[in-house]
Amino acid sequence: MAISVGFVFLVLQNYTISRIPAYMRGMLDEITGANRLPVILNNIKLALLFTALTVISMYAMRKLIIGVSRKIEFQLRSDIFAKFLRLDAMFFRFRETGDLVSRSTNDLNDVRTLLGPGMMYVPNSLSRIALFLPIMFSLSPRLMVWVIALITVVVVMIVFLMPLLRVRFRQVQEASAAIHARVWQDISGIETIKLHTLEKVETDRFAKLNQWYIGKQMDLVRYRGFMWPFFVFVFSLAELLILVVGGHQVISGAMTIGQLLQFNILVSYLTFPILSLGWVMSLIQQGISAMGRISEILDAPEENHEDKKDIPDGELAVKVRGLSFCYPKSKEMVLKNISMDIQEGETVGITGPIGCGKSTLAELLIGILQAKPGMISINGMDISEVSATRLGNHVTLVPQDPFLFTRTIAENIALGETAPEPEAVLSAAKKAGLEKDLAAFPKGINEMVGERGITLSGGQKQRVAIARALYRPASLLVLDDALSSVDSRTEAKILQALSGEKQERAVVIISHRISALKNADRIYVLDEGRVMESGTHVELIGKDGLYRKLAQLQQMEGEAVSEQNEGKA
């Protein structure tokens, strides 16, 4: 709506602009002729009137059209963000953060420029040409034909030559993105760089990258630096034509000198709109390819919430049947035909060598990775039919590498709640064994966590994540190696707190430590994506399998300690 009004003003503006030079001609012809004051004043009056109209319509045009483009940008940005929130975590697993951020900022800006200036300048140039041509024709058909020929040549060149820039533009963008990514990496890994004294190596690599970037830039500059002045040059030939062709006409009496002036002013009013077409062309190209990159986000498949169901209430019963899983774009099956059961009140242990698929299994159980229909069900409902948000009310995970937000510890625990109950937060922190650590922080539970948790020790990070999970009333709690950085004493305490919670929920503990597993009701031992054996600690110790081997390796320590203690006693 606003935009069509904007276009009305755009045409009006060009109309009023087209009228003004006529009064300048009137004045010049009067001065060189009879030179009467009233005639001059009359011309001035009209020129001022049309200037006033130009001013008003120009203001309205800019405000409306550019304003709308900003509003569209706003909307688009909201849409992208909303999409990020709807996409499942899997989407992010295969993409770089920097790339996604750049799409939703830089690319969005390119689209905005296409919608704003891009949408304003094209109709502006076209309507101006359309309105000016009849006037120029009435002044001198011959000159007009010449000028039209020039305009055509310039426009054709713009349309055909500008696309040559596109490839070079893209290369510059790629180079620039590479620099961005490299710096991001180097700052994130700065400690590694320092510890391995890679400063020099990295500086040299960065210099090489920058050199490459300059090369790409200069490639672009050479083309642009030639093309743009060339367009200007071709169009400026109009001045030459006005002087020579127009001069002839004035001499032959076909034109007055005032008419030549009018023609000259009209052409100068055309210069910018015509030449800006070149710039607009590149905006359009950039905008379109940016829109393509944004669409990749907006069109990414997401789960359909409409016909998703909820998990029925009742005693928790998780059934995993013939679960197999393969990461997209990978051929190897990570999990093969896994079956297991988890009942309310149970503690289930999972163990196995690194890379055997424990974390994958955990993420499948809580729906971050999607299992095929018929493989996992909770309370009889297949989880592929449950929406992620609803599933989140029933299951939760303490991931192996938890992400902490740059907020207070309390806010990190009560994630997403605006006004959490302090007691509930504190009690979750207590259960996670954070109590003593909190006492050491100046602001206790309200201590700010540094970016991605850098100001916390590894174990503290893990325990904040545990508290976060315990804070939720979810009935299935999965701990993915969540105690690895915690000393055995704290581990024992947390496990005890967890077993106190057992009545209301089931707990899955993934761990390498026998001490964390041995009290579980059932332990599954995975190897290369398969369940090799399962049973209680005692049963598994009795078998001659992987579990016993692991236990023996760790037992040696335990026994050693016992012996020592006995010896001492």
Add this chain to the structure above:
Amino acid sequence: MKTPDKKKRLFKRLIPTLRKHVRLAVLSVLLMILVDLAGVLKPWLMKTGIDRFVRRGDIPGLTRIGLILAAVLIAGFLLQVIFTITVQYLGQRLLFDLRMELFQKLMRLPASYFDKTPLGKTLTHITSDVEAIREFISDGIVTVTGDILKILFIAAAMVMLSPRLALAAFLTLPVFVIATGIFRKSIRSGFRDVRKANSDINTVLTETIGGAREIQLFQTKEERAAAFEVCNHSYLSAYLRVIQAYALYFPVLEIVSNGGMILILLTAHFFMGTALEPGVIFAFFAYINMFFFPLRQMAEKFNLFQAAMAATERVFHLLDQPEQISEVAVPAEFPETGKLEIQFQNVTFGYDPAQPILKNVSFEILAGEKVAFVGATGSGKTTVIKLINRLYDIGDGKILINGREIRELPARSLRKRIATIPQDPFLFTGSIADNISLHRPGISDSDIRLAAEKSRASHFIETLPNRFDEAILESGKRLSAGQRQLLAFTRALTSEPELVILDEATANIDSESEHLIEAAVEEITRERTAIIIAHRLSTIRRVDRIFVFHKGKLVESGTHEELLQKNGLYCRFLPEKE
């Protein structure tokens, strides 16, 4: 408010960078002057053509002047091409220098800087802020110098053609100056808010993408959306204000230039009348156009300049950051021994000096000795490791390495002798092989393979489709945590350190794999000083001495047996017995 003084100071600091390219800069300005002269010549030729030849009906003369004009147009075009390329090249060289300077600074900044500064902020300095400065210098300083010269040339040409008409044309200048002043002021605050909202948007975006899993798991979507809504809105409203300012400013320019033309004609009417040479009017109209064009461009670039000012300030702020820890002027030579000896004497340290994390810690690790650090999480074990690597400087006390105070030693040659395998290893985007070699020269493919064999990382690497060339995505999010630790361990095996530190390096590794890499641990620590932080007894037991940390203090130390006898804190940390 930016005082001119501050501007001058910022500008002064850019000079050394500029000076390196003084020839290019001078060349650019010279070219610019020639381009300007060609531009100013055109209307003059037009005037001559009309008054001397058209009005007298001299057709051969008209053809002659036409040819001259054509020559000037061509010369102007060629000069413009050379100028553009030169000035852009200058800009790129400057960008390169600035960026490298910043990057090198980054490499020298202490760890504490990165603790305090959000990653995104530093990233902006090296990417967009330097771009803004480049634009400021190449589009800004050079173009503005050229524009100012051009304005002077035009003014001179106008005065030479007709002082009276020139005066009439200049009458509109005050209106322009006042309008521009108001415009500048209103966009300044507008753009400031835009930048602020923009950086907020970036922060929320980055966190939302990084924490996508947590957001899904804990259903914090509404809250995130609300936070985003706020900054998105303030971005929009700030921009709408800027648009308002531009929408008002451009029409004013129209008034100024039309007003100028009318004033010129009016003056011609009163003072010249029929004696007027009409060619002069042609030239004046062209000059008015040319006169306001650069002024208008400068107004459009205010935003750019202002952003560049802010960027320059931020960049210099970064360059002014205190560097790595108080390095003494001439660091002592590093004593060659082959084995490191470490001594802590009453060391007190806190990341925030007001909040000591380590309190009065003293110990000695002899050359070739193997010790274990034991203690609850958060007791300060990793902090001690960071101090030994001199990532931070201590508050009180002394750290001696081979008898020399740590401050007197060059940090880099100290770290070269230490191999630290950290708790949460960082993986770079790149191939597996690059992550092991870290691009260090002198590490061959066979070294990489050998190290991977020893660490048993080759076991999983062989299963990857591209093996050692397999690409690692952002911080290795496609590898399991244990696999990441194995890679970090492999890294350490490629060097020949004198001190080996394992900071819970096997926490995410299962016992069997751990058992398998034991040989590698054995090998890398053999004949070397070693510090091992672990919660598992199997690892701890093999060391010569054990240090028990508790709440930032070293509370017990001794051999396993001695500590058991003591029946102190150490016994409480041992894995539970049946």
